[in-house]
Amino acid sequence: MILLQNNGSWISFSGRMHPVLVHLPIGILVAAILLILLSQRPRWQRFQTAVPLLLLLACLSAVTSCITGYFLSKDGGYAENLLDTHFYLGISVAVSSGLFWICWRLLRRKPWLLILSGISMLLLITITGHYGGSLTHGDNYLSAAMPAALSRFASQPAKAAAPDYKDISDARIYEDLIQPVLNTRCVSCHSQQKLKGGLQLESLALMRKGGENGPVLKDSLPEESEIYKRILLQEEDEHRMPPKGKPSLSPAETELLHWWIANGAPADKKVKDIPKNVRVQAVLAAMQPAKTLDQLETVPASEVAAASESAIAALTAKGLKVLPVGANSHYLSVSAFTAGAFGDKDIQLLLPLKAQLIWLDLSGTQISDQSLETLGQLQQLTRLTLRGTPVKGDKLQQLSHCKQLMYLNLSETAVTDAAVVSLKQNKKLQQLYVNKTKVSAASVQQLATAITGLKIDTGGYRLPVLASDTIAYHKQMN
Known part of the structure; x- marks a missing residue:
């Protein structure tokens, strides 16, 4: 650069x-x-x-x-x-x-x-x-x-290999995060083919060697490193890199580069090996590889037979959305987002799908505690959302039959302490949402003690107000 x-x-x-x-x-x-x-x-x-x-x-x-x-x-x-x-x-x-x-x-x-x-x-x-x-x-x-039609006759550069990490914390900082940015934004002008300023950025060794005007990288000093300083210049500046007319580094890429240099520009460390500030944590979270269907804990590893078309049609007629959870999978997700009138008299329509139904969202419907016994028969359920329903929790213990249940959302319902404590039989439960309910902190603590690793969200969080803020935000977790 x-x-x-x-x-x-x-x-x-x-x-x-x-x-x-x-x-x-x-x-x-x-x-x-x-x-x-x-x-x-x-x-x-x-x-x-x-x-x-x-x-x-x-x-x-x-x-x-x-x-x-x-x-x-x-x-x-x-x-x-x-x-x-x-x-x-x-x-x-x-x-x-x-x-x-x-x-x-x-x-x-x-x-x-x-x-x-x-x-x-x-x-x-x-x-x-x-x-x-x-x-x-x-x-x-x-x-x-x-x-x-023509590319088969031309030699193409090798495509970048897919990341070999499943969690961003296991990513190699230079090879997996920094080098791809340089390859995309910088190497077209700083490579063996085009040696602008005598600088090559195709490897860390060449970067440390620098160009005709000396080193471009000063470990732990990003503000003193030319490779970082040049990307912060105004677009009109002739020394700005990449030059005017070429795509600039995104804010996330700039933050990654600063973080890497500030921590000594390591060649062989992973993300989990060096400290991270709040900004970098946000960038890294956005880079977390999406899980494939077979990696999702809420999707059973074993396959299942296809559901009855007539059973699916019966639910669709009531306004529910019935979709496969992924390509080439017979497991189903059912959502009542557009079926607010769905209620206790309709709940039996779910039973023909009990072998395939694993994700169920009944938010905003009219179901009450009367339907909980039927829901307890859906033993393959891994995710259940009852947010904003008339459920009080009197029969919430019926969900103890759902042994695979990992996610349960009871937000904006009238569930009580006794109802929530009855969930201690659901040992696989990982996430529970009870914001805007009557559940007390004592019951939350009791349930968290009974189920190892359970995360309970009670909502009501507020972002700190800064002197420069003009809008106050209130965050409710759903």
Whole structure:
């Protein structure tokens, strides 16, 4: 991310005109070749008179582009082999266009040779432009955008391997978190193919080596590290990295980079090995890999037969949503989100699905304690939500038959201490929500003691009010 410092000179200024001038010979040559092809038809033969002038202008502009390209190469920061290939191809375009202009009168008498020469020029221009794009945008600039039909014929860079960790705390900080950011945002300009400022960021060793202006990384001092300082500059600043026009690091990526450098830029530590502030914890939480269906504790490991279509149809007719919990799974999730009228008289409709039903959300429905006995027969249930229902909990002990129950939401109901304590038979219960209920702190403590690892949310949490706040937030956990 180090740019060459330049005090200004005519050579440097001329070199930086190359990206502008290089398009002139391309456009002129394409126009000349197009006129050559059109002039082969009798009605367009008059266009032949413009071809010599176009070829002369193409030759002169190509020579000018080669000169400015040479000046630009003196700024450094480019892979020599790629630069040489592009440079000599550019000279070939200039020489070929000059020869084409000189031999125009001879070739005009042989249309097939004229057309063949034009097609050869187009191919030469295309190849030269490809190498030029590779110099500025990376060696896979063209191939990366190829459609599937063409990509099979082009060499593609190896795809990043999927994370080999299931928990973000086990991620390797540099390999799994930092290097992917550098690969995405920085390596296109700081690699062996394009060596801006003499800096390579393809490995930690190369990063520590630094570039033409010295090291870019100072362990434990992110504000003194060029690799971090440059990403904080204003977009208009010529030293900002990535430069204007290229995607910037996101706030989360910036926070990760700061955290890594502040902790000594370790090469072999995992997330769990170094301290984390609140901001980094939030970033890491968002990076936690999503669990696949077979990793979810609330989905049984064994498979089950498909449910009856008529039983599903009966629930759907009542307004309930019946969906599989995942692809290729017969286990079901039932939600009454749009079925507020669903009540005790309808609860029996769930029983035909008792082998497949594992997630049940009856929030806001009319079911009462009368339905708890039926719910107790759904012995595969792992998640049950009764939030905002008339349930008082008089028969909550019926849920003790649901031996697989891990999640239970009783928020905004009239359940009492005695009802909640009766849940101590549900030994697999991991999460219980009782905010906006009549449950006391003593009962919560008693139940937490009876079931190891149980987390009970009673709600009512408030965020601290800061002097700069203009809005007060009240958080209820559901």
